[in-house]
Amino acid sequence: MTVRFVITGEMNRNRLLQVIVAAYSLYVALLWLTNALLYFSKMSLTYGSVVSYYLGSEQQFTEPRSYLGMLEVAHFHFFAMGMLLLVLTHLVLFVPLGNRAKMWLIVGPFASALLDEGSGWLVRFVSPLFALAKIAGFLSLQASLAALVVLSLWSVFSGTSDNYRSGEGDFEDEDDDLIEEAED
Secondary structure, rough: OOOOOOHHHHHHHHHHHHHHHHHHHHHHHHHHHHHHHHHHHHHHOOOOHHHHHHOOOOOOOEOOOOHHHHHHHHHHHHHHHHHHHHHHHHHHOOOOHHHHHHHHHHHHHHHHHHHHHHHHHHHHHHHHHHHHHHHHHHHHHHHHHHHHHHHHHHHHHOOOOOHHHHOOOHHHHHHHHHHHHOOO
C-alpha cells in the first residue's frame, strides 16, 4: 500500500497523508525539544557533568544512578524509541534520495539511539570515559531526529513524484521487485 503512494506520486497529492505527516512531525518536534530540556536539566555537554550524573557527586550531594532506575528508563526508552524510529525511518522511503543515503538515514538514527541509551550504562558500570560517547549519542540522536522530520516534511510537501524510483545502489533490485509487485 505504501509503495503505491510513492510510485504513483499520490503521496504528494494526498492531503490527508500530508496532515498525518505534519501532525506527527509536530509531535516529534515536541519530543525533540523535551528530550533536550530533560538532558540539559540533568547534565551538560561536558565530560564532568555526564560523569557526575551517572556516578554521583560528593560536591552536589548526588548518588550514583541505580541499576533499577536505569533499567526502568531503558525499558521504556527501548520501546518508545523503537516505535518512533520505525515510523520516522519508514518515512525515509518517501524521500527522493538514493538508496545509499536512505540506508544511512535509517541505520544512523537507530545506532544513535542505541549509543545514547547504552553509553549511560557504560559510564555507570564500565568506565567514566564513555561520557564522551554519551554526549556524542545525544547530539547524533537529536541531529538525526531533526533531519528525519525535516526530510519527511520536505518529501511529502515538495511535489516531486516517482520518488521511489530515484534510488540507486545495492538495493535497486529489491526496489524493482517491490515496484513490480505494486503494479500487479
